Amino acid sequence: NAGVMQNPRHLVRRRGQEARLRCSPMKGHSHVYWYRQLPEEGLKFMVYLQKENIIDESGMPKERFSAEFPKEGPSILRIQQVVRGDSAAYFCASSPSSNEQFFGPGTRLTVL
């Protein structure tokens, strides 16, 4: 039973480029969450999605960031026009319901 999968594991972008981070939840899990971990900071909630719906995006920056979880395929976190401050580890978690959340290995984004 595969765990939460994220790719790429490492992503390097230049300022102004777009970053796309993908998350495949565990089998049978229909709830997906994205968190960001900045150096020396704890994990911060960004967005909570169920299939085709954004449930809570209270942690998402108002500009440049978007997320989706289509009916088919992985969840995508998209960051447009990246800046150096976007450099962080981005973690996806999935849950079969609104209970335990299981995390993936993360995508480490570096913006040059």
Place this chain on the structure above:
Amino acid sequence: QKEVEQDPGPLSVPEGAIVSLNCTYSNSAFQYFMWYRQYSRKGPELLMYTYSSGNKEDGRFTAQVDKSSKYISLFIRDSQPSDSATYLCAMRGGANSKLTFGKGITLSVRP
């Protein structure tokens, strides 16, 4: 005041020691409490999941929640070098699924 405060560490103990990790919180709406372990460059791994006040034991780990004091703890008995990692407390309210995390504490268990 931050919603969740966690002792900053780092913490270094000899192998076999009992380790006590603690978090305090300010939001009375939190009902579910978790401890995650995160090894360097890896994703957080769920260790313990508890609801409301009380104790929960799983092997060498015991999670304790005191809602009246807004205080949670994780105890590790007979600590091992393999327990060396960052430990994160997390919590959420009943109706809202987002987790609020402490900053984490790095534990080192010396052989």
